[in-house]
Amino acid sequence: MGRHNKKMNKKKKWLVWILSILGVLIIGIGGYAFYLxxxxxxxxxxxxTPIEREKSEKRTEQIDFGKKHPFSVLLLGVDEREGDRGRSDTLIVLTINPHVNSIKMLSIPRDTRTEIIGKGTQDKINHAYAFGGVEMTINTxxxxxxxxxxxxxxxxxxSFKDIVNAVGGVTVNNPFAFTFEGHTFKKGTIKLNGEEALAYSRMRKEDPRGDFGRQDRQRQIIQAVIKQGASLSTITKVDDILGVLGNNVQTNLTFNQMLEIQKNYKSTAGNLEQLQLTGSGTKIGGIYYFFVPKEELTKLSSQLKQHLSGS
Structure with missing residues (x-):
């Protein structure tokens, strides 16, 4: 999968940055600024949504955004169904370093086999959320x-369907035609409503790239939502958009922290590198798992550690 590694173009980098830190949600157009x-x-x-720990055990000191400390963010896309706590089917780790003005983004396949910290078992990494919520997922x-x-x-x-509807639908470029959950998606440029966008972002079994392909479609939807939401044509829908986000997004970042990030780290948006885990899939007891070789994991870990260093 390493051949798929590439730097996003400048526009897409900025859109992902907006999503990642939630810190530049259109604060201001003329006299509308204070209201927004x-x-x-x-x-x-x-x-x-605060979590129990004040900082990671792997940290010796608290992150200080005023001092521009490098930091990391875990993005979780949780697929909650009625009567089910859900699983974190999308796991993306971002490391942000203002000293080298860059962001590294790593998507972790949901089927990746690893130790579930706090459970004491080897399982799919996305099961950590079902067992112990956000904190067990972070620890894992x-x-x-x-x-x-x-x-x-x-x-x-x-909430994707509500967000998509709130911005008036989204347009994406579909790489191949497929049908899923009663919706048919043609190849090429297509416009989606909320229900269609949710189905588009969920399909993976018909995708030759499996979970990697699904992750790409999820990023497509997220980027299209932000692009549409940031346009002047949707400025009157801000209350609807913020209402949906407020009800469907949780984070341990405070509003003031987001403002500090926007002020002190925005220069990193111009240099975003997307990393990719490589490995192979196999079945154990009839269940599919994605295995990452130790040397591959060590290499990626070293890259991220270096990026989180102070320089």
Whole structure:
């Protein structure tokens, strides 16, 4: 899968940065600025979800955004169904270093086999959320990559349909035609409503790249939502958009921290590198797992550790 590694173009880098830190949610167009500031602050307050630990055990000191310390964020896309706590079907680790003005982004396949910290078993990494929520997921990802996870942003994937509808639909470029959950998606440029976007982002079994292909479609939807939401044509829908985000996004970042990130780290947006885990899939007891060789994991861990260093 390493051949798929590539740097995103400048526009896409900026869109991913907006998603990753939730720190530049259109604060200001003329006299509308103060109203938006208050609305964003209210929405972020409802998103704020502290976790028990103050900092990662892999950290010797607290992150200080004023001093521009490098930090990491775990993005979780949780697919919650009725009567089911859900699993973190999307796991993306971002490391942000303002000293070298760059972001590294690593997607972890949901079927990756690893130790579930706090459970004492080997299992699919996305099962950590079902067993112990955000905190068990953070601990498991920290152990898997051997790096600190400082902050998290959790998005309820079911909310995608509400977010997409709130911005008036999204347009994506579909690489191949397929049918899923009663929806047919043609190859090429297509416009999707909320229900269609959710189905588009969930399909993986018909994709020759499996979970990697699904991750790409999820990123497509997220980037299209932000692009559409940032356009002038949707400025009157800000309340609807913020309402959906406030009800479906959770993070341990505070509003003030987001403002500090936007102020002190925005220069990193121009240099985002997407990393990719390589490995192979096999079945154990009839269950599919994705295995990452130790040498591959060590290599990626070293890259991320270096990026999280102070220089």
């Amino acid at each position: 500031y208050q609305s964003v602050e209210k929405a972020v307050s409802s998103m704020h 990802v920290e152990n898997f990559l051997d790096i600190p996870i400082d902050y998290f942003v959790e998005v309820n994937m079911e």
